[in-house]
Every structure is written in structure tokens, then in C-alpha cells.
Amino acid sequence: MKSIYALTALAIWICSARGQSQVWQQCGGTGFSGSTTCVPGSYCSEINDYYSQCVPGTDPNAPSQSSASSAPPSQPTGTSPPAASGPLKFYGVNIAGFDFGCNTDGNCQASAAWPPLLKYYGHDGEGQMDHFVKDDGFNAFRLPVGWQFLTNDVLGGPIDDANLQEYDDLVQACINSGAAGCIIDIHNYARWNGEIIGQGGPTNEQFAATWGAIAAKYANNSKILFGVMNEPHDVPDINAWADSVQAAVTAIRNAGATSQLILLPGNNWTSAETFVSNGSADALNKVTNPDGTKTGLIFDVHKYLDSDNSGTHADCVTNNIANAWQPLATWLRANGRQALNTETGGGNTDSCAQFLCEQIAFQEQNSDVFLGYFGWAAGNFDPSYVLGEAPTQSGSTWTDTSLVSACLAPNKH
Numbered sequence: 001m002k003s004i005y006a007l008t009a010l011a012i013w014i015c016s017a018r019g020q021s022q023v024w025q026q027c028g029g030t031g032f033s034g035s036t037t038c039v040p041g042s043y044c045s046e047i048n049d050y051y052s053q054c055v056p057g058t059d060p061n062a063p064s065q066s067s068a069s070s071a072p073p074s075q076p077t078g079t080s081p082p083a084a085s086g087p088l089k090f091y092g093v094n095i096a097g098f099d100f101g102c103n104t105d106g107n108c109q110a111s112a113a114w115p116p117l118l119k120y121y122g123h124d125g126e127g128q129m130d131h132f133v134k135d136d137g138f139n140a141f142r143l144p145v146g147w148q149f150l151t152n153d154v155l156g157g158p159i160d161d162a163n164l165q166e167y168d169d170l171v172q173a174c175i176n177s178g179a180a181g182c183i184i185d186i187h188n189y190a191r192w193n194g195e196i197i198g199q200g201g202p203t204n205e206q207f208a209a210t211w212g213a214i215a216a217k218y219a220n221n222s223k224i225l226f227g228v229m230n231e232p233h234d235v236p237d238i239n240a241w242a243d244s245v246q247a248a249v250t251a252i253r254n255a256g257a258t259s260q261l262i263l264l265p266g267n268n269w270t271s272a273e274t275f276v277s278n279g280s281a282d283a284l285n286k287v288t289n290p291d292g293t294k295t296g297l298i299f300d301v302h303k304y305l306d307s308d309n310s311g312t313h314a315d316c317v318t319n320n321i322a323n324a325w326q327p328l329a330t331w332l333r334a335n336g337r338q339a340l341n342t343e344t345g346g347g348n349t350d351s352c353a354q355f356l357c358e359q360i361a362f363q364e365q366n367s368d369v370f371l372g373y374f375g376w377a378a379g380n381f382d383p384s385y386v387l388g389e390a391p392t393q394s395g396s397t398w399t400d401t402s403l404v405s406a407c408l409a410p411n412k413h
């Protein structure tokens with residue numbers, strides 16, 4: 001989560017305004033003004049009210065033609081498979097606190113971390129996770145932590161055992177909640193105290209050493225996901241950044257964590273919208289496991305729904321489908337890759353309930369390429385925080401915020 005974004009022009013995903021739409025392009029839906037005709041060999045398939053796209057083949061709902069004129073159109077070659085609908089693998093919430101004090105320039109102080117656990121005088125993150133699993137059907141949590149907390153403020157230093165023990169209390173609470181996934185998220189914006197990893201700041205070796213030590217600790221736990229870095233931004237050289245990510249991946253795998261998912265973050269605050277256009281997709285698509293495969297390497301993307309994409313406003317203005325999720329789905333499918341949306345959310349307002357529910361529905365309609373989403377945020381945030389998702393407890397009863405109830409909780413939407 002960042003506090004400021006550059007002001008953003010509302011991006012409009014331009015489908016060919018003239019002529020016919022290409023395979024996998026949009027061809028209809030609420031507010032769509034491009035071509036509703038698809039190139040030969042494909043047809044316009046309605047995904048939902050706000051999105052139709054050209055898919056290869058013949059429209060099954062088209063009036064049947066006489067046998068004389070119906071030579072079947074040839075399948076276009078080199079196209080990707082169609083979208084598959086179904087439940088997402090991960091329905092999650094961020095449990096924030098260990099990242100408190102981390103600024104977007106990667107300045108954090110170990111002493112500013114605030115563990116979201118009662119035993120450390122934080123909120124009851126353990127109770128929250130238990131409630132989210134039991135009452136709402138969530139099955140995953142992201143657990144942000146500052147790099148400085150892990151090494152007790154020593155750049156390049158070893159993991160601090162006492163600090164890791166505190167963080168591990170939260171990890172174990174996640175595992176014990178019954179969740180299927182617990183993300184370890186280093187929440188440093190590609191930086192340490194203002195300097196970019198591998199580009200003037202910490203070396204890739206220092207970054208990889210931290211990840212290697214964490215991975216060694218969790219190597220045998222299949223519920224752990226490794227979130228390499230939260231929201232890189234303004235990273236000048238995306239290929240150099242991919243090298244830093246590669247160093248982390250290699251260290252994690254070589255530490256024995258050979259099968260868990262690793263989340264690869266792109267530039268521009270891991271924006272789902274510019275992941276492809278800004279070059280992150282091409283650069284990170286080259287990152288591999290030590291054996292040369294890409295198994296278990298998942299792209300990490302964020303998206304908020306407010307007017308400037310910042311996740312700081314109570315009202316939402318977009319479901320992000322046309323500008324972000326659909327183009328990303330198309331790229332992922334064409335390249336045989338998958339992504340996980342580890343931050344999204346909005347205020348407890350009607351507009352956010354509408355748009356976030358639409359975004360989630362779209363992700364479920366493309367669950368072959370989207371593994372899930374994580375709301376921002378519960379943990380040590382109060383429900384009064386504009387994007388607060390922390391439930392409130394009265395006796396043994398937990399009450400969710402309205403956006404959790406309306407959209408995020410898989411049992412309820």
C-alpha cells in the first residue's frame with residue numbers, strides 16, 4: 001500500500017474504433033464504444049453485462065445456416081485458449097502491522113513495526129484470521145513486514161532471530177487458522193532507506209540472502225507463498241529489477257523451497273494496468289527457477305478502484321476491467337502465465353461495493369489466469385481507516401465492515 005500515486009488520466013482501453021475487433025479484444029459491454037464485429041473465424045461472446053470479447057470459433061447462438069453455405073470457419077492459429085470460469089484459489093485479506101512505519105521510499109525502522117497480535121499489544125490478528133476463515137470463507141492472508149524489521153535495521157545483516165520469532169507468531173496464526181495460503185510480503189517498495197535494490201542501493205546478494213534465510217525456515221510448509229517485494233515504483237531499469245527478482249527466486253528455490261508459489265512484482269506499484277504496457281511483463285517473464293522452468297512463478301499485481309488508483313478515497317469509480325484486468329488476462333493467457341492480485345479494496349461505500357463486486361466477478365470468470373485477490377486491509381488498521389477491513393469483536397461475535405460483507409467475503413458475494 002502506498003500513500004500517494006501520481007495523478008492519473010483515466011485510461012481507456014482502446015479497442016479498434018474502426019473495423020473489426022481482433023480475437024480476444026473487447027467487442028461489447030456497458031460503455032463500450034468500439035467495434036462490435038469480430039474478425040472472421042471469431043465471434044463476439046458476452047462474458048457479462050460489462051464485457052464481451054471476440055473468441056475463436058463459431059457463435060453457438062447464431063441462427064443456423066444452410067448446409068450449402070456453411071463451410072466451418074477455420075480456427076485461427078496461434079491464439080490462446082478461452083477463459084475458464086470458476087472459484088479462485090485464494091480469497092484473502094492483508095493483515096497489516098509488521099509493515100507499519102515503512103514509507104514508500106523504503107524507509108522503515110524495526111522499532112516502528114507493530115505486530116497485529118494481542119501478545120504484542122496489537123489488534124487481535126489471530127482472532128481476525130480465525131473469524132475470516134470460519135465465518136466468511138476466506139482461505140488466505142498476506143502478512144506484510146518491513147525488511148528492516150527482519151534484520152533489525154542492519155542492511156545486509158542476518159535475519160534477527162527474535163524479530164523473526166515475533167513475525168513467525170503471525171505466520172503460525174495464519175497457518176493455524178486453516179488458511180490454504182499465507183504470503184510473506186517484504187513491504188519495501190524495492191528499496192532500503194531510499195536506495196533501490198540492485199540499482200544503487202542494497203545489492204542483489206543482500207536481498208537474496210534475506211530471502212534465502214526466510215525460505216530455509218519455511219521450506220517445508222506448502223501453505224507459504226513468497227511475496228518477493230511490495231510495490232516497486234519509479235524503478236529506472238526494469239530489466240535490472242528483473243535481475244534482482246531473479247536473485248530472490250534463485251535463493252528461495254536453492255534454500256529448499258522448491259514447490260511453493262513465488263510472487264514476482266512489476267514496476268509502477270505493481271499496477272495491474274501497466275504491467276504489460278510498461279514493460280514489467282516482458283522483463284519478469286524471463287525470470288526462471290534454477291531448473292529453467294517457470295513453475296510456481298506467479299505475477300503479483302495490485303489495483304485500487306478510486307479516481308486516482310491510490311486506494312485513499314472512500315468512493316470507487318471503476319471496476320478496472322476494460323483498462324486493466326481484461327488486457328492482463330489476455331496477455332497472461334497468451335503467455336501461459338498467471339497472476340495474483342495481492343492488494344485491492346475501497347471504502348465502505350455503495351460505489352465500492354458495486355465496482356469491487358464487478359472486479360471480483362471478472363476475476364472469477366477468468367480463474368484460469370487469476371489466482372485470487374487480497375483485500376487491503378485488516379490487522380492493526382481500525383475499521384475507521386478509509387480502507388479498513390478489520391472486523392470488530394463483541395463477545396464472541398465478529399462483525400465485518402460493509403465492503404467485506406458485500407464483496408470480499410467469498411461466502412457472501
Ligand SMILES: *[C@@H]1O[C@H](CO)[C@@H](O)[C@H](O)[C@H]1NC(C)=O
Nearest residue numbers: 008009268271273274278309
Ligand atoms: C502507473 O499506473 C497507473 C494506473 O494504474 C497509470 O495511470 C500511470 O500512468 C502509470 N505510470 C507509469 C509511470 O507508468
Ligand SMILES: *[C@@H]1O[C@H](CO)[C@@H](O)[C@H](O)[C@H]1NC(C)=O
Nearest residue numbers: 215216217218219220221256
Ligand atoms: C525439510 O524436509 C527435508 C526432508 O524431509 C529435511 O531434510 C529438512 O531438514 C526440512 N527442513 C526444515 C527447515 O524443516
Ligand SMILES: *[C@@H]1O[C@H](CO)[C@@H](O)[C@H](O)[C@H]1NC(C)=O
Nearest residue numbers: 233234235267268277278279
Ligand atoms: C515505464 O514507466 C517509466 C516511468 O516510471 C518510464 O520511464 C518508462 O519509459 C516506461 N517504460 C515503458 C516500456 O513504457
